[in-house]
Amino acid sequence: MRKNIVAGNWKMNKTYAEAQELMAQLLEYKKNNTTNCEVYIAPPALYLTTAKEVFKNGEVGVFSQDVSEYASGAYTGEISVDMLASIAADGSLVSHSERRTFHGETDSHANRKVKALLDKGLTPIYCNGEKLEERKAGRHFEVVKNQTETALFTLSAEEIKKVVIAYEPVWAIGTGETATAEQAQEVHAYIRSLIADKYGKEVADEVSILYGGSVKPDNAKEIFSQPDVDGGLIGGAALKIEDFSKIIEGFNS
Numbered sequence: 237m238r239k240n241i242v243a244g245n246w247k248m249n250k251t252y253a254e255a256q257e258l259m260a261q262l263l264e265y266k267k268n269n270t271t272n273c274e275v276y277i278a279p280p281a282l283y284l285t286t287a288k289e290v291f292k293n294g295e296v297g298v299f300s301q302d303v304s305e306y307a308s309g310a311y312t313g314e315i316s317v318d319m320l321a322s323i324a325a326d327g328s329l330v331s332h333s334e335r336r337t338f339h340g341e342t343d344s345h346a347n348r349k350v351k352a353l354l355d356k357g358l359t360p361i362y363c364n365g366e367k368l369e370e371r372k373a374g375r376h377f378e379v380v381k382n383q384t385e386t387a388l389f390t391l392s393a394e395e396i397k398k399v400v401i402a403y404e405p406v407w408a409i410g411t412g413e414t415a416t417a418e419q420a421q422e423v424h425a426y427i428r429s430l431i432a433d434k435y436g437k438e439v440a441d442e443v444s445i446l447y448g449g450s451v452k453p454d455n456a457k458e459i460f461s462q463p464d465v466d467g468g469l470i471g472g473a474a475l476k477i478e479d480f481s482k483i484i485e486g487f488n489s
């Protein structure tokens with residue numbers, strides 16, 4: 237179902253004490269403020285159970301940063317969908333660009349991970365986006381099309397409605413260089429049109445598409461105001477309550 241979402245991807249940051257502090261600040265913020273969007277965090281896997289305890293009434297959705305495509309077994313270092321379900325995690329990021337760059341993940345992996353999550357009733361936040369040289373060569377639409385089709389188009393209409401897509405142009409991640417609101421809208425509208433062509437407009441209108449890449453307090457509102465942008469996946473600015481809360485408030489008019 238289409239929702240406004242602000243999700244914080246903590247990546248590999250924070251000691252346990254620091255993570256507990258930020259979770260406590262976020263809980264306090266949620267208790268004292270009405271937000272016009274759902275708020276999710278994806279802390280390091282080690283802290284997922286703590287996050288579920290802190291946000292025990294579902295104040296903030298708790299997501300893993302990655303999940304295995306396999307059900308169980310000899311996959312050292314991996315976390316399964318059953319494990320996530322067993323702590324009542326809400327879902328997982330899938331194929332973030334850093335998983336693609338440093339761990340060789342492809343959209344075929346993404347496809348199996350998305351399916352595994354959906355089969356357990358968990359929400360995938362599927363990440364895609366072009367690299368700088370692809371953007372410079374004007375190939376961003378083609379790249380995003382291939383990614384989206386390979387990762388998602390084996391799903392049924394009912395399944396794809398439950399997927400959250402995060403368009404994160406790689407050149408905008410952690411660089412301070414944000415896509416303009418127009419650039420984000422253009423690609424988001426394109427992704428939605430791909431889904432509409434395959435599954436119909438009604439289905440496409442149900443899918444939440446988030447933008448990620450150097451979203452900050454001062455640009456969030458403009459980006460979120462675009463018709464096909466349903467929120468953001470936030471990296472660096474999710475690590476401080478002052479910044480993250482201002483980004484959440486990008487949805488307050």
Ligand SMILES: O=C(CO)COP(=O)(O)O
Binds near residue numbers: 472
């Ligand atoms: O990769 C991102 C979120 O998943 C974006 O990171 P930054 O917000 O730090 O650019």
